[in-house]
Amino acid sequence: MRSDNETDAISKIMTNSILDIMQTYDHENVILCQEKGLGVRAIIAIHDTTLGPAAGGMRMLPYASEQDAIDDALRLARGMTYKAAVAGVNHGGGKCIVIGDPRHDKNEALFCLLGRFIERLGGHYITGEDVGTNAFDMDIIGRETRYVFALPSGEEVSDFTAIGVMQGIRASLQQVYGSADLQGCSVAVQGIGSVGGKLVKRLIEAGAVVSIADIDQAAVEQVARDFPEVSVLPPQEVHTHPVDVYCPCALGAILSSRTIPELQCKIVCGAANNQLADEQCSDLLMQQGIVYAPDFVVNAGGLIAYADSYTPEGFQRQRALTNVERIYHTLESIFALSGQQSIATAHAADLIAEQRIAAMRQAKSAMAGLSHIR
Structure with missing residues (x-):
């Protein structure tokens, strides 16, 4: 059973400034993850899921401010959408930013909690390694969620x-x-x-x-x-x-x-x-x-x-x-x-x-229209 703190820890950011930024970058969702007891502060940005679930690594850095972290999450998530589209993979773009120093602030409880946050998104976002995180961190996250990329042992x-x-x-x-x-x-x-x-x-x-x-x-x-x-x-x-x-x-x-x-x-x-x-x-x-x-x-x-x-x-x-x-x-x-x-x-x-994203969006729209034909 989740604690009240954990239940309240995941919420959409609803400030006007963040909504303005989301509109500028054309994001589907931005989520703030926080748990005061563990000192967890993280942002999950989902830019576009037209081509498939949002994919993007989990980056951990000691950002100077939450605004800097949010800006980075939005920018990187948008970049992942374009990366996936050009690469021909069936994913959209997302990113998780963890505010903290990876040299000092990592612990098992942190990544377990982040895994639970990601699991609750129901597969809309899939995480993986990035700056400040590694395969060991992903293994811990993988205890709590199915939605983590992992290569077989021996592959990097x-x-x-x-x-x-x-x-x-x-x-x-x-x-x-x-x-x-x-x-x-x-x-x-x-x-x-x-x-x-x-x-x-x-x-x-x-x-x-x-x-x-x-x-x-x-x-x-x-x-x-x-x-x-x-x-x-x-x-x-x-x-x-x-x-x-x-x-x-x-x-x-x-x-x-x-x-x-x-x-x-x-x-x-x-x-x-x-x-x-x-x-x-x-x-x-x-x-x-x-x-x-x-x-x-x-x-x-x-x-x-x-x-x-x-x-x-x-x-x-x-x-x-x-x-x-x-x-x-x-x-x-x-x-x-x-x-x-x-x-x-x-x-x-x-x-x-x-062009690839627009074509897929058009195809999905056409399929949705056909579904109403009996």
Whole structure:
């Protein structure tokens, strides 16, 4: 039996400011999860479920304010809708934001409670790993809810994300240089966490000349020991380094009206979410002659693998890999549409996503109409 506190802990946010933000981002639902006894504060944002249940990881960070956390949840959930649509998976977009420091604030009771919150949504939102959470946390959540993505033992979602980014880099090289070969290609990787670290390994194996940067000095030293051939750059200067490919793999909003003029690369293609500080940045990149591989396209490998695990027959590695490798061809279509319509690649990717969602919405509407015919 649930306590009164727990029963009251999940509620829709009904303040005018949040409703205004929801309308701006066109969200279906925003839910506040709170339990004072445990100090739990979390936001679940569900953007769109036209294509299927909302999918999105659980992110845990020490946000400066609840408003910052809500803004991030809404922005990331919307991004997941577009990511799923372009990736061809049957999911919409959602996100769970937990306000707290993952180094100090994690405990079993926290994730059990979050699992119960998610279960009560009845499958409208499915969670998984994200920044600040891991497979162990998802195992605890899985005790309380069916609605959590999980790969079989020995599989890591970051592997599939890194593979997708590699496909994005190859497609971008083909677009710019007429060859997808990475041999001798210079790549600067900013952020060498779970995805960035795996990406560095794959790039070196493919013959690329790799530079790295991260605010975590211990991580930099470890990668430098593992791969002595990499060069290390200061984190604040990595985007200014002259390379073929600049690969942002840390947190978002790295591409802004300030940083874009400082870029000395031909291609931007990385795993970080929400790399563009605002919508105008994609146009700035195009004006500067830089090919931008939209982040929500190239970093969809993890979502594709998770979606594969949620099929009735369960996870099939080769099928998941095949679908992740299609990111290359998806980017080819985006580059082609960008050229045909003289629009930035980010806008082209948005159009492809919106067309799929609109077509499904129209099909559902038609089916609903047929259901009334006797």
